Amino acid sequence: MSASSALKISAGTTPENFAKERLKTLIERVERLEEEKSELASDIRDVYAEAKSTGFEPKVMRQIIRLRKMDSEARMEQEELLDLYKSSLGML
Amino acid sequence: MSASSALKISAGTTPENFAKERLKTLIERVERLEEEKSELASDIRDVYAEAKSTGFEPKVMRQIIRLRKMDSEARMEQEELLDLYKSSLGML
Amino acid sequence: MSASSALKISAGTTPENFAKERLKTLIERVERLEEEKSELASDIRDVYAEAKSTGFEPKVMRQIIRLRKMDSEARMEQEELLDLYKSSLGML
C-alpha cells in the first residue's frame, strides 16, 4: 500500500490516529508479555503438581525456594556492599 | 543402600539419594521458571515506563487491559455455559 | 471513671482491662457477622436445592450467575475507565 496518495486521508495518520495506534501497540505488547507470564505460572503449577504426585509436598518446596531466594539476595547485597567499599577505597 | 558394591557407596544411587536428586531437579526447574517470570514482569514494567514517557498514563492502560481481559474471560464462560446447556439436553 | 476509689480496683478499668474489653467486643462483633454470613450461605444452598428439585441444574445456574456478575463488574470498570479518561483530560 502506497502512502503517496493524498486521497487516502480518511484513514490517514492524523496525530490522534497516531497516538491511538501507538497506544494500541503498547497495550498489545503488555498483553503479550502478560500472556507469557501466565504460561510460566501455569508451568510452575505443573511442576508442583508433578512433584506432589511423586510424594513431595509443594508447601515445603515453596519454603525451600523462598529460603534459597533470600540467601542469594543476601549474597548479592553483600557483594554490592563489598564493591561499594572497594570503590570508596579506590580498589576497583 | 546396596551392599553389593562397596566401591559405589559414597556417591551411590540409594533410594534416598534418588529422591534427593529428584527434589533438587524439581526445585531448580521451578527456580528457572520463576526467574523467567520475573524477567517478564520487568519487561512489562519497562513498557509501562516507556508509555508513560510518551504521555500515556499507565493507570489508564492497566484499566483498559483489565477490561479486555474480562471480556475474553466472559467469552470463554459463555462457551462453557453453552456446553453446559448442550450437555443438559443430551446434545453433546 | 475515677481512680480515686480504692474499692473498685479489682474489677476496675485499668488500661489493660480496657484493652481487653475492647478486644472482646471486637471479636464478638466479628463472630456475630460471621454467624449471619453462614446463615446466608445456608439459605443459598437451600435455594439451589429447591431449584434442583424443580428440574434446574445448579451447575448451570451458578454459571449464569457468574456471567451476570462479570457483566455488572465490567460495567463498573467501564465507568471507572471513563472517569480515568476524564481526569486525564482535566474534565473532572
Add this chain to the structure above:
Amino acid sequence: MSASSALKISAGTTPENFAKERLKTLIERVERLEEEKSELASDIRDVYAEAKSTGFEPKVMRQIIRLRKMDSEARMEQEELLDLYKSSLGML
C-alpha cells in the same frame, strides 16, 4: 396488565415461559442473598480494619476466633453425644 385477553398469547404463560420465569426468580433470589453475603464480608473487613487501627493484630484476632469456634463446635458435639446416650437409656 390484564390476563383476560387471549390475544396476548405471544407473551403468554406457555410452559417454556413459565420455566423461564421460574428460573429467573430463583437466580435473582440467589443473587440477592449473595449480595447480602458480600456486604457482611465487607462489614467484617471493616471491623478488622478498625481493630488494627486501635492496635490489635487482625492475624491474632482471627486465631482467637478460630479457636473459639472449634471450642463451641466441640461443645455442641459433646452435648449431642450426651443426648444420644440419654435417649439410648430412655432418659429423654
Add this chain to the structure above:
DNA sequence: CCTCAGTGGCATTTCC
C-alpha cells in the same frame, strides 16, 4: 472418596 469451585489470607507490587 475425591474432585472442584469458592473463599479467606498472605505476599508482592503499586501508587501516593
Add this chain to the structure above:
DNA sequence: GGAAATGCCACTGAGG
C-alpha cells in the same frame, strides 16, 4: 516509606 490494591496459594466445604 506506608497504605492500598492486586494476584496467588491454601483450605474448606459442596457435589458427584
